[in-house]
Amino acid sequence: MQTHVTRDQALALVKKYNKQPFHLTHALTLEAVMGWFAQDMGYGGEAEFWSLAGLLHDVDFEAYPQEHCQKAPQLLAEIDAEPQLVHAVVCHGYGLCSQVAPEHPMEKVLFAVDELTGLIGAAALMRPSKSVSDMDVSSVKKKFKDKKFAAGCSRDVILQGAQMLGWELPQLFEKTLAAMKSCESAIHAQA
Numbered sequence: 001m002q003t004h005v006t007r008d009q010a011l012a013l014v015k016k017y018n019k020q021p022f023h024l025t026h027a028l029t030l031e032a033v034m035g036w037f038a039q040d041m042g043y044g045g046e047a048e049f050w051s052l053a054g055l056l057h058d059v060d061f062e063a064y065p066q067e068h069c070q071k072a073p074q075l076l077a078e079i080d081a082e083p084q085l086v087h088a089v090v091c092h093g094y095g096l097c098s099q100v101a102p103e104h105p106m107e108k109v110l111f112a113v114d115e116l117t118g119l120i121g122a123a124a125l126m127r128p129s130k131s132v133s134d135m136d137v138s139s140v141k142k143k144f145k146d147k148k149f150a151a152g153c154s155r156d157v158i159l160q161g162a163q164m165l166g167w168e169l170p171q172l173f174e175k176t177l178a179a180m181k182s183c184e185s186a187i188h189a190q191a
Contacts, residue, residue, distance in 0.1 A: 112161020
């Protein structure tokens, strides 16, 4: 999958509709995590596309929370985003705010890691280091099992995402944690 949308266009659009530092950091995190997964899963030639889908996935979330994933196509039209990119953004909310199902492996990864990066990020903030760098999979498992911790992060979506990918939860945890570790310092530098 190729795109004519540039990173600068995508980032400008995200910043136009998202002003909260948390939302920008989340977008940058998903951008980097999705690029990592593209490489890890043998889609290195599509890494730019995967990254843009991660960067843009919540483009409408802050400005239009009641229309999340519904308003995205209209906003993405501002940068003339390809139908595949629009589909990827819309389907990450499958079952929550969208009836468009993830089809491509990239879309399944985005669906699975969106909520999980939020849970891992919240867990990192509770650590003395405030970082994922010294976190292990057992810490992620413990936080995942504690339904009161980061209650807004849907465990059902994370489970469903792992199932879509044909992965066990520990594999999804391990890969997502590795992806987040690989990009944490770069994201803090940008955010």
